[in-house]
Amino acid sequence: MQRIVEQPVMARVLERRDEAADLRTLWLERDMAFQPGQFVMVWIPELDEKPYTISALRPGRIALTVRRRGVFSSRLSDLRPGESVGLRGPYGKGYAIKPRGVLVAGGCGLAVLAPLKDALPDAPLIFGARTRGELLFLDRFPDMLLCTDDGSAGQRGFPTDLLRPRLERGEVGVVYTCGPEVMMKAVFDLCERHGVECQAALERYMKCGFGLCAQCACGDQRVCLDGPVFDSAALRRMEEFGHWARLKSGRRVTLNEYGNWRSCRP
Amino acid sequence: MADLTTTLCGIRMANPLVLASGVLGTTRAILTRAARAGAGAVTMKSISLEPRDGHPNPTILTFEAGVINAVGYSNPGVEEALAEFADLGDVPSPVIASVVGRNAEEFARVAERMARLPVAAIELPLSCPHTPGYGTLAGQSTPEATREITRAVRAVTAKPIFVKVSPNAQALGEIAAAAEQAGASAITAVNSMGPGMVINIEARRPVLAFKMGGVTGAALRPVALRCVYDIYRTVRIPVIGTGGVATGRHAIEMLMAGATAVGVGSAVAGGGVEVFARIAAEMAEWMDRNGVARVEELIGAAHR
Ligand SMILES: Cc1cc2nc3c(=O)[nH]c(=O)nc-3n(C[C@H](O)[C@H](O)[C@H](O)COP(=O)(O)OP(=O)(O)OC[C@H]3O[C@@H](n4cnc5c(N)ncnc54)[C@H](O)[C@@H]3O)c2cc1C
Ligand SMILES: Cc1cc2nc3c(=O)[nH]c(=O)nc-3n(C[C@H](O)[C@H](O)[C@H](O)COP(=O)(O)O)c2cc1C
Ligand code: FES
Numbered sequence: 274m275q276r277i278v279e280q281p282v283m284a285r286v287l288e289r290r291d292e293a294a295d296l297r298t299l300w301l302e303r304d305m306a307f308q309p310g311q312f313v314m315v316w317i318p319e320l321d322e323k324p325y326t327i328s329a330l331r332p333g334r335i336a337l338t339v340r341r342r343g344v345f346s347s348r349l350s351d352l353r354p355g356e357s358v359g360l361r362g363p364y365g366k367g368y369a370i371k372p373r374g375v376l377v378a379g380g381c382g383l384a385v386l387a388p389l390k391d392a393l394p395d396a397p398l399i400f401g402a403r404t405r406g407e408l409l410f411l412d413r414f415p416d417m418l419l420c421t422d423d424g425s426a427g428q429r430g431f432p433t434d435l436l437r438p439r440l441e442r443g444e445v446g447v448v449y450t451c452g453p454e455v456m457m458k459a460v461f462d463l464c465e466r467h468g469v470e471c472q473a474a475l476e477r478y479m480k481c482g483f484g485l486c487a488q489c490a491c492g493d494q495r496v497c498l499d500g501p502v503f504d505s506a507a508l509r510r511m512e513e514f515g516h517w518a519r520l521k522s523g524r525r526v527t528l529n530e531y532g533n534w535r536s537c538r539p
Numbered sequence: 540m541a542d543l544t545t546t547l548c549g550i551r552m553a554n555p556l557v558l559a560s561g562v563l564g565t566t567r568a569i570l571t572r573a574a575r576a577g578a579g580a581v582t583m584k585s586i587s588l589e590p591r592d593g594h595p596n597p598t599i600l601t602f603e604a605g606v607i608n609a610v611g612y613s614n615p616g617v618e619e620a621l622a623e624f625a626d627l628g629d630v631p632s633p634v635i636a637s638v639v640g641r642n643a644e645e646f647a648r649v650a651e652r653m654a655r656l657p658v659a660a661i662e663l664p665l666s667c668p669h670t671p672g673y674g675t676l677a678g679q680s681t682p683e684a685t686r687e688i689t690r691a692v693r694a695v696t697a698k699p700i701f702v703k704v705s706p707n708a709q710a711l712g713e714i715a716a717a718a719e720q721a722g723a724s725a726i727t728a729v730n731s732m733g734p735g736m737v738i739n740i741e742a743r744r745p746v747l748a749f750k751m752g753g754v755t756g757a758a759l760r761p762v763a764l765r766c767v768y769d770i771y772r773t774v775r776i777p778v779i780g781t782g783g784v785a786t787g788r789h790a791i792e793m794l795m796a797g798a799t800a801v802g803v804g805s806a807v808a809g810g811g812v813e814v815f816a817r818i819a820a821e822m823a824e825w826m827d828r829n830g831v832a833r834v835e836e837l838i839g840a841a842h843r
Contacts, residue, residue, distance in 0.1 A: 279601040279808075283741040314597075318744040322596035359742060480610065481599035485562055485808045487584075488613070493568040498811075522590040523565050524615040525623070 279483055281316040281359025286352050287334055292409040295341040296381060297350045300334050303360065308367030309389035310474050310502040314482045316359030321345050324479050328384040338384040364482045365501050368472050371447040375439060377432050377460050379452020383410060385474050386451050390414055401432035433459045440467040447472065454528050458515030461508055473508060474501045478521055541826035543819055545834045547777055547800045548699040548724040550633045550659045552579035554819045555834055559781050559804030560585055560637040560662060561610065567624055574632035577815035585637040585664055588649050590616035595748040600737060605756025606805040607735055609669040609749035612639055617649050624656050633659035641672045643691035651695035661698055663688060666705030666730035668753045680705045682717040693722035701779060703727035706762045712773040719774045727779040727802065728766045731755045756805035759783045764796050771797025771839055787821020794837040
């Protein structure tokens with residue numbers, strides 16, 4: 274039996290960059306074999322440890338893109354070059370690449386899809402945010418198809434509005450999505466109507482990150498190990514997807530209540 | 540083909556393997572999956588009177604010889620647990636409810652309500668080493684406290700009661716005997732040992748947010764075996780041997796030390812949910828090769 278030692282290894286902050294109003298990228302000194310959709314557990318000693326995706330990789334360095342929400346994300350965003358955080362992982366199952374894929378990102382879910390777009394430069398990337406000031410990676414992906422809820426940039430409307438005509442034209446083989454769960458549910462439902470596979474990265478409160486505690490349960494799946502990326506067959510069986518999530522105590526609540534607790538939009 | 544079925548306190552099990560409390564046991568759907576994957580019985584994560592968030596992260600780590608955790612009994616509380624586990628019809632193996640409290644009265648209040656669920660038994664961990672107010676840190680790991688708590692729970696339910704003991708206890712035999720006298724139906728031996736600690740030398744800080752945590756898995760196995768061996772000699776009620784079991788050989792060792800059933804927890808970290816089917820297959824294979832037809836023939840074999 275293979276035994277992996279799951280403990281954080283410290284990584285130094287090399288550089289940081291502001292992406293949008295309250296969104297910042299931290300470059301850390303580390304090489305990592307990382308598949309888009311996977312995550313790492315980020316440890317700030319004497320504070321807490323939380324899951325984040327790697328939003329970009331280069332030789333010798335990896336990036337975290339962090340939205341300032343609560344105490345942890347603020348402390349993380351405020352780390353200065355030379356300071357360190359602990360990392361363990363990567364964990365979980367990433368996106369499975371198939372022909373004719375389209376990427377659909379919502380809000381900071383783009384951090385998760387960005388390395389997939391790097392790997393699939395020709396795949397269309399639909400990116401929605403609530404308003405212009407929350408858009409990110411505009412220079413990195415100049416070909417993004419943009420939409421905003423208020424019409425302040427790109428098309429006015431939801432990412433699903435941009436996806437629908439492509440599904441109708443039958444040009445989509447698979448949809449990779451990450452963003453607020455209500456958006457992913459809308460994307461999944463739309464894909465179902467068109468008989469197109471959807472792969473969605475779910476977010477749940479995590480403890481171990483490697484499949485032992487089931488704190489991250491969604492249906493009978495552990496989001497940390499069986500996911501975080503689930504395909505249509507798995508999403509169909511998950512009655513909690515798009516409706517429910519669990520707080521730290523394990524209490525099941527609506528996505529809205531969960532989002533308020535995580536101080537993020539569900 | 541060897542027969543792995545066994546009976547524990549009247550509970551019929553397809554094999555002697557029990558999913559240990561605190562591993563995978565958070566929801567009905569996950570318990571169902573563990574049972575389908577081959578666990579002969581499954582235990583819920585421990586439930587307390589009120590919801591608990593537990594300790595901050597990091598709470599669970601592995602090291603070269605096992606797992607160290609300070610989860611701190613995070614759980615949604617008895618009210619929510621009654622809803623979550625109301626219908627256990629899908630779970631193909633018997634379900635054990637794990638109940639914790641800060642004192643005998645609280646144990647009884649939670650146990651009385653959890654026992655109304657279609658569960659096969661109630662487990663009482665008196666032995667968690669890293670949750671203030673509970674277990675070892677609340678002095679529950681003594682013969683006196685064991686007697687008082689077991690009695691209080693016995694008064695509110697006729698279901699089998701498993702008293703779960705600490706490998707740290709000095710008076711382990713006396714604790715097991717006290718549990719038996721007070722009406723316990725079985726002893727679960729053991730809970731995590733320690734607490735232990737892991738320090739990140741670059742950060743110069745303990746890694747667990749609670750600084751210390753219970754040690755389980757490979758490092759615990761020889762200690763757990765000795766505890767089971769001792770308890771088997773002291774009491775007549777069955778023992779659920781738990782600690783570091785990851786292979787069929789380990790499970791058979793536990794049976795030979797005196798266990799009637801065998802708990803499996805930390806091995807899920809290395810082997811996934813599939814670990815139950817694998818251990819059961821390894822047990823059957825060993826039994827076939829060594830001319831052992833039934834599990835009972837192995838129980839306590841090391842004592843004879
Ligand atoms: C594995 C994983 C790792 C992650 N890692 C990170 C990370 O490293 N850093 C980070 O900051 N975040 C991360 N996230 C993302 C984050 O958890 C979610 O994207 C976040 O909840 C979205 O919040 P937002 O405020 O950015 O979205 P919002 O700004 O609220 O919404 C974005 C878009 O979704 C659309 N939308 C909303 N509701 C609907 C609907 N009903 N129908 C159609 N469209 C809708 C909006 O119109 C908008 O276009 C991660 C997520 C996962 C799954
Ligand atoms: C992450 C984790 C959480 C645990 N939580 C509980 C718990 O809530 N209640 C309990 O009685 N035991 C708990 N335990 C102890 C296990 O049930 C078991 O007694 C112990 O881990 C020894 O078995 P193992 O070596 O097979 O893991 C926990 C163990 C681990 C690793
Ligand atoms: S976080 Fe522990 S199983 Fe997923």
